[in-house]
């Protein structure tokens with residue numbers, strides 16, 4: 285199976301109040317040191333073939349394009365594509381940071397997929413989310429990416445933002461369509477522990493969407509994007525034909541991946557290892573050529589199968605029963621009979637052509653259904 289490589293670039297020009305990723309406000313000296321640490325970690329990593337490389341963050345384009353291009357060249361040399369496979373190389377960017385010539389530098393290094401952190405095209409929502417771009421920045425970024433020959437352009441959007449309603453959410457979706465992008469990721473806002481949003485919600489719970497409102501907005505996204513010809517290929521992801529994210533598809537297929545950088549996760553040979561989320565700890569260990577401190581978990585037996593089912597159910601493809609039988613030696617329908625029966629009776633799971641998958645209604649309760657397979661033993 286394909287191997288994916290994820291590289292975490294954790295610096296941001298400002299910190300958004302809802303975010304709980306591993307991220308730090310940009311300081312040039314720290315960002316420079318961090319790249320050295322990443323390269324040191326890369327050198328310790330076995331050089332193996334990988335199909336996809338993903339630069340995520342944080343905000344990768346806080347680094348200048350030449351530095352990113354050099355990093356990508358090193359990664360490609362260290363993780364060459366398997367015979368007969370072309371690398372998919374993705375980068376996440378913030379639109380307001382795009383400079384002239386950036387996408388040409390990315391494309392020259394082999395980056396063929398750009399994921400733009402837009403979240404909303406509505407000024408009041410952009411402000412609520414603490415973001416600094418304008419819709420014009422997004423348009424400029426999409427056009428520049430196209431002009432440089434980037435193969436796939438994706439936008440991230442958020443629904444259930446305080447103050448958002450169906451009309452304003454539709455405006456964002458239609459603005460994305462007007463830019464003729466290839467892929468959209470739509471995420472329901474999650475209030476994470478320890479963020480300023482958590483404190484806001486504690487003070488003013490009514491400012492936040494309830495489940496019914498969130499479902500209404502999710503439903504609108506599915507309708508608008510599917511009507512425009514996008515495949516809803518994963519709970520939060522929509523693609524025009526030929527533009528699914530191969531890197532993320534590998535996660536959902538329970539494939540193996542290597543994570544480099546602070547807080548990054550790897551999964552190989554049934555072992556999941558997550559690096560420390562402390563920047564200083566990561567940088568010190570990597571630069572000293574030491575193993576990165578973090579957590580290691582061996583997934584085996586039914587826990588591994590439950591996890592694989594949870595991931596597969598997120599996709600339109602669902603759980604391929606014959607593949608699970610072959611790969612894990614488990615007859616999913618038999619082993620999980622009570623869970624399958626409960627959710628089939630409720631009309632949220634269906635069995636089609638040897639695959640178990642969520643129905644359209646099931647997509648709205650995906651977390652509950654997927655979670656039920658993980659806890660079932």
Ligand code: SF4
Pocket residue numbers: 295296298299300303304305307341342343378401
């Ligand atoms: S730009 Fe992205 S990673 Fe950085 S704080 Fe905002 S949401 Fe988090």
